[in-house]
Amino acid sequence: MQLYQEQTLKLYNTLTNKKEVFKPINEGHVGMYVCGPTVYSNVHLGNCRTFMSFDMIFRYLKHVGYKVRFVRNITDAGHLENDADEGEDKIAKKARLEQIEPMEVVQRYTVDFHNTLQKFNLLPPSIEPTATGHIIEQIEIIKDILEKGYAYEINGSVYFDVVKFNETNEYGKLSGRKLEDMISNTRELTAQDEKRNPQDFALWKKAEPQHIMRWPSPWGDGFPGWHLECTAMSTKYLGEKFDIHGGGMDLKFPHHECEIAQAEASNGQSPVNYWMHANMLTLNGKKMAKSTGNNLLPNEIFSGENDILSKPFVASVVRFFMMQAHYASILDLSNDALLASEKGYYKLMDSLSTLENLETGPTSDFDVETWKNKCYSAMNDDFNTPILIAQLFDAVKHINLIKEGKETITDGDKAKLEEYINAFVFDVLGLENTSASDNNSDKLSGVVELLIELRNEARSNKDFATSDKIRDQLDAMGIQLKDGKEGTTYSLS
RNA sequence: GGCAUCGUGGCCGAGUGGCUAGGCACAGCUCUGCAAAAGCUUGUACAGCGGUUCGAAUCCGCUCGAUGCCUCCA
Structure with missing residues (x-):
């Protein structure tokens, strides 16, 4: 008997905009895909929040007994710098600027990515495939989509025909857009675009002679389009239809919309049952993004070398801060907020040490069973970690009261409380005890x-x-x- | 300009028709040699204006404000 059989997990599906009861395709198994980073610079904190949110989800699914195959890719090729003809691969551009090999860029920032996530105590995914390792699979999908008539080749590039697709399918259903609106709202047209329609997107892009990252294909040397890798890798490792697809809110359109279109065009069915989107982390009220310079690197928080925070913070405090907000809400980072979380975090950790050495009595003033159920209810309600943490602090209060001799707890209840509070704090929330008195x-x-x-x-x-x-x-x-x-x-x- | 989301007490942040989330800060009390820590107590907040309702922070409308997407982005 697994825990999930007695828990009713509900999650917010951004495809239907409703909270739905989670039911995996295969009983006891969950397939989950999350869009990973493009490794052309250091991960910033906003990236980390998204990955941390899905790490928490991964952890909870495992906690309740599911066997989870969690796939999170590394994008090491294929992102166009802009939509114009001289579109250039982001990684290639960085390589040229730094006078090094593209794969050197990829290597450097992949290592940074892994190091950083490890500091935040993220579990490694089950599979972490790379885009460049799946060029063949991507080419196969393009062939398939071409055969089915949803794409066209022009000058060595292949584009997805959104208008054609929309005749039989619904392009825009995830992000709530209508193709007609998008067409009428198109801003100035890029001159001499070889696409039939501005909404079309590249599946394969011809490589200009100076372009360093390139692969042979039936359409000549080139590189895969921006959205294709996720379709290729999710299909390969999770199948044509899988349970959960996650990513940052900013990927909803166009990236995820295009993924749906590619999969439907190729496989004839909607690829994902539950779409989940983690919301943005803002800094000083503005979105944190590499492109705008409004960002904070994890290492700058750990070292304290930044202009925003008054002191360094350890990774676990930052994680606790993020877990105090719901994953689907925008969270604003500030010095005050972090300081407040730090205090709360140490209070929680201290009480765990207190609990270990707590003296027991003949009766319990604390209803551990009810408390435990409240914790599960919080998590079952779309992974509501703020509510879970509120429950944890309720336990903290009782632990301290028992320590003061104002309440008592039985041996059995103490053991049960220890078991569950540790499970929620460490296994589910993924916090680490950096409280020094212990280690x-x-x-x-x-x-x-x-x-x-x-x-x-x-x-x-x-x-x-x-x-x-x-x-x-x-x-x-x-x-x-x-x-x-x-x-x-x-x-x- | 188009499409969304959001606006909760000093700060952060849950809640989505009636029943006090929680953390931090502040104040008082207990404890203490004094503190700190810990505990207890107090705060009646929901952008504004209308409407629906016996009853709204929660539903509807408008106004104002913020943010996101529309172009690579977690």
């Missing part, structure tokens, strides 16, 4: 214990000058002493 070295803890002892001696001798000196200087070093009923503990900040 610092034995030597340091020995030294601090000694100082606590000396301070207590001074205090009992009413030598407050000495005792305060120990306390204040430790505090200045980032070691905070906490006097409690059962003696003094400490934590690192």
